[in-house]
Amino acid sequence: MSIKKIAPTLVAAAVATVVLTACQAQETKSGSAASGKAMAARTAQSGPPPLAPLGPPPIPPDNKQTPAKIELGKILFFDPRIGGDASTGCSTCHEPDQGWAWAEDFSRGYPGTVHWRNSQTIINSAYYGRLFWAGSVPSLEKQAPSAAKGGVAGNGENDIMESRLALIPGYRKRFKEVFGTEWPLIGDAWRAIAAFERTLVQRDTPLDKYLLGDKSALSEEQVRGMALFNGKAGCIQCHNGELASDQDYHNIGVPPNKRWEEDGLAQVTFRFELYAKGMTEEGYRTTKADPGFYFRGKNKWDKGKFRTPSLRYTAYTAPYMHNGVFYTMEEVVDFYNRGGFDEEGRTTAYPENKSKLIKPLGLTDEEKEDLVAFLEAFSGEEILMEKPPMPDYAPLFTKAELEAAQEAK
Amino acid sequence: MVVRVSTGRALLAATLGVGLVVTAQAASYPDIGPLPQLKIDKAKAALGKRLFFDKRLSGDAGIACSDCHVPEKAYASKEALSPGYPGNGHFRNASSLVNTAHKNIWNWDGRIGTNLNDMTREMITEDYIMNMDMRIMQERMKQDPLYVKMFKEAGYGEPSNGSVRKAIPEYLKTLTSTGAPFDKGTMSASAKRGMKLFKGKAGCIQCHNGPLLTDQKPHNTGVPENFDVFLDPMNHQAFMAFAMFQGIPNYRNMKRDPGYFNITLEKKDMGKFITPSLRELKYSAPYMHNGMIKTLPDVVEFYNNGGGKDSNKSKKLKPLGLSANEKKDLVAFLESLSGDPLTGPEYVWDQPYPAEYPVIENWTQVRN
Numbered sequence: 001m002s003i004k005k006i007a008p009t010l011v012a013a014a015v016a017t018v019v020l021t022a023c024q025a026q027e028t029k030s031g032s033a034a035s036g037k038a039m040a041a042r043t044a045q046s047g048p049p050p051l052a053p054l055g056p057p058p059i060p061p062d063n064k065q066t067p068a069k070i071e072l073g074k075i076l077f078f079d080p081r082i083g084g085d086a087s088t089g090c091s092t093c094h095e096p097d098q099g100w101a102w103a104e105d106f107s108r109g110y111p112g113t114v115h116w117r118n119s120q121t122i123i124n125s126a127y128y129g130r131l132f133w134a135g136s137v138p139s140l141e142k143q144a145p146s147a148a149k150g151g152v153a154g155n156g157e158n159d160i161m162e163s164r165l166a167l168i169p170g171y172r173k174r175f176k177e178v179f180g181t182e183w184p185l186i187g188d189a190w191r192a193i194a195a196f197e198r199t200l201v202q203r204d205t206p207l208d209k210y211l212l213g214d215k216s217a218l219s220e221e222q223v224r225g226m227a228l229f230n231g232k233a234g235c236i237q238c239h240n241g242e243l244a245s246d247q248d249y250h251n252i253g254v255p256p257n258k259r260w261e262e263d264g265l266a267q268v269t270f271r272f273e274l275y276a277k278g279m280t281e282e283g284y285r286t287t288k289a290d291p292g293f294y295f296r297g298k299n300k301w302d303k304g305k306f307r308t309p310s311l312r313y314t315a316y317t318a319p320y321m322h323n324g325v326f327y328t329m330e331e332v333v334d335f336y337n338r339g340g341f342d343e344e345g346r347t348t349a350y351p352e353n354k355s356k357l358i359k360p361l362g363l364t365d366e367e368k369e370d371l372v373a374f375l376e377a378f379s380g381e382e383i384l385m386e387k388p389p390m391p392d393y394a395p396l397f398t399k400a401e402l403e404a405a406q407e408a409k
Numbered sequence: 410m411v412v413r414v415s416t417g418r419a420l421l422a423a424t425l426g427v428g429l430v431v432t433a434q435a436a437s438y439p440d441i442g443p444l445p446q447l448k449i450d451k452a453k454a455a456l457g458k459r460l461f462f463d464k465r466l467s468g469d470a471g472i473a474c475s476d477c478h479v480p481e482k483a484y485a486s487k488e489a490l491s492p493g494y495p496g497n498g499h500f501r502n503a504s505s506l507v508n509t510a511h512k513n514i515w516n517w518d519g520r521i522g523t524n525l526n527d528m529t530r531e532m533i534t535e536d537y538i539m540n541m542d543m544r545i546m547q548e549r550m551k552q553d554p555l556y557v558k559m560f561k562e563a564g565y566g567e568p569s570n571g572s573v574r575k576a577i578p579e580y581l582k583t584l585t586s587t588g589a590p591f592d593k594g595t596m597s598a599s600a601k602r603g604m605k606l607f608k609g610k611a612g613c614i615q616c617h618n619g620p621l622l623t624d625q626k627p628h629n630t631g632v633p634e635n636f637d638v639f640l641d642p643m644n645h646q647a648f649m650a651f652a653m654f655q656g657i658p659n660y661r662n663m664k665r666d667p668g669y670f671n672i673t674l675e676k677k678d679m680g681k682f683i684t685p686s687l688r689e690l691k692y693s694a695p696y697m698h699n700g701m702i703k704t705l706p707d708v709v710e711f712y713n714n715g716g717g718k719d720s721n722k723s724k725k726l727k728p729l730g731l732s733a734n735e736k737k738d739l740v741a742f743l744e745s746l747s748g749d750p751l752t753g754p755e756y757v758w759d760q761p762y763p764a765e766y767p768v769i770e771n772w773t774q775v776r777n
């Protein structure tokens with residue numbers, strides 16, 4: 001029974017791989033980022049693209065990978081001086097030992113604030129055409145500054161961050177080596193960070209091994225789970241292709257995080273986000289749930305939609321969903337099994353936009369266990385990394401130089 | 410006629426080797442005297458007072474206005490250089506805010522020439538000062554029931570950025586000198602002699618005139634650079650960020666504070682700073698834009714020597730040839746310009762701020 005269901009999928013996988021490859025080639029030529037919608041359209045006739053082994057990440061032609069650039073990006077990624085008060089760098093909310101994310105519902109945010117969405121893992125972020133839960137930026141090069149400058153994230157500004165780099169000899173040397181500039185430019189910092197992030201990929205999960213032919217890579221339970229994933233549970237409708245994400249935006253019924261009702265600091269941020277992202281006055285007054293993808297085009301039918309996240313590396317990235325309301329995969333599966341309702345029967349604040357793809361699944365306890373087991377196959381070994389040593393500040397001028405300048409005044 | 414007399418005196422003085430070029434005539438300059446009274450809206454000023462001492466007005470909620478503008482220091486910085494935002498330092502001495510509401514130009518380089526509303530915005534949002542996204546600030550205020558009440562009582566409606574920028578200036582109006590011997594007519598004999606020197610031989614009145622004792626104009630007096638600005642990367646990064654944002658050419662290689670040059674980008678303005686008020690100097694040491702002069706006798710000595718070394722130095726400055734007693738008298742006069750400390754609860758918010766933002770109950774039902 002389950003084998004019959006898998007068989008056509010494998011055929012489809014072969015076909016889809018070709019389609020995807022062609023698709024990528026064309027996009028590389030036109031220089032545009034991968035579009036989930038375009039891919040979906042191309043494969044509409046054959047159904048969603050099947051799960052596939054993860055290939056190498058796309059590298060933008062204008063930001064090639066080099067070892068020196070990657071090393072520089074790594075140091076910058078861990079440097080808290082890339083932020084407002086020199087306490088909050090990329091790794092502050094994307095901690096390697098917290099799944100390169102933050103293990104709370106909302107990201108920890110800048111000191112004195114809390115974020116309003118879940119911090120997403122850096123692992124495999126290289127594959128997304130657009131970043132952030134509402135896809136607000138088109139590249140990792142654009143994601144880094146957006147996070148580093150956001151008021152509830154890094155809260156840095158270009159001038160102070162770039163000035164710090166100028167006062168760190170180790171960076172002056174590295175930036176000159178990598179980018180050929182006399183002084184570090186903040187724009188190049190984002191490029192280096194993006195290059196580093198493109199090395200944080202995981203392509204050797206049990207699922208990859210299985211799809212590449214190692215049938216022993218998945219347990220029987222996981223194989224049954226995969227059949228459910230592709231069939232009865234319908235996960236494949238959105239979690240498809242190499243990344244297990246269609247990179248499209250859906251309202252799946254995730255309920256608002258209750259923290260907005262219970263936590264004053266979270267309420268501050270919630271209103272700030274509405275204000276900062278440009279709601280109407282009435283929208284600002286009355287909105288009580290994250291409108292998500294709505295912010296991109298301000299279309300009411302997009303309220304409550306978020307970009308499908310990859311399922312890869314999720315063993316390490318709990319809690320789940322854009323607002324981190326579920327702490328275990330069991331909860332996630334139960335949520336989908338109920339047709340997009342949590343255990344209290346709560347669902348999205350924008351039910352009118354809830355995806356038609358989300359329906360009660362009627363999974364048995366055993367099926368749920370199989371599905372959860374299969375979801376574990378999306379994760380390989382935990383990717384850990386030690387924080388590299390940070391280069392120190394040093395004065396740019398000597399006292400003698402300053403005295404000479406004073407004399408020359 | 411007046412000009413001719415001045416010139417004649419100057420020539421005579423020069424011949425005699427006294428060194429003072431222009432014997433200033435009080436009539437030529439706005440007279441020094443008491444400050445005008447300002448009308449103050451009590452509810453707005455009370456709100457401004459709470460805001461002024463509230464760390465939640467900075468990005469990481471780490472510093473308040475009062476951390477750089479310290480009440481005991483006549484609302485100037487404690488050290489030569491202002492501490493700046495956490496994570497960086499600063500490159501100038503925070504000016505005293507006493508009587509700031511009487512001024513018409515703000516910052517040592519005069520980059521705000523409109524009003525305290527703009528100045529408040531500048532201080533709160535500038536990344537090396539308070540680094541606050543004012544949209545977050547507004548929502549913080551709205552989350553504090555006492556603010557909600559105080560904004561309403563002040564007639565502002567709900568807390569907003571715009572009202573913060575009005576309430577703080579209203580509070581600053583309350584920081585007006587009071588009780589200075591100069592204003593009360595209780596100057597010592599020495600101070601009176603000092604005032605004469607101030608207006609005459611010492612020539613201070615040329616720039617330090619009017620009720621604020623400042624012409625509010627830029628001058629280069631040759632104050633030496635504070636090397637701590639450039640030797641401490643924490644301060645230097647604040648300077649560099651400032652200079653980059655202001656569009657100063659070759660700012661990374663700059664080894665001096667450009668001052669008013671920042672406004673015009675013209676060489677003639679290099680190293681000029683807006684004349685500070687001389688009121689409340691008793692509290693606000695160290696002096697000058699970079700805190701390079703520690704005491705009032707040192708300041709007087711600095712001018713007695715004709716100021717510092719700078720090719721762009723004001724022609725008004727020449728060695729003064731003051732005697733030891735004259736210098737003492739001048740210091741006594743300067744001290745007589747300081748009034749009562751503005752450190753009581755009338756000026757300082759002394760209630761604790763809530764450690765957490767209380768939750769708005771029934772949140773899904775009430776309007777934001």
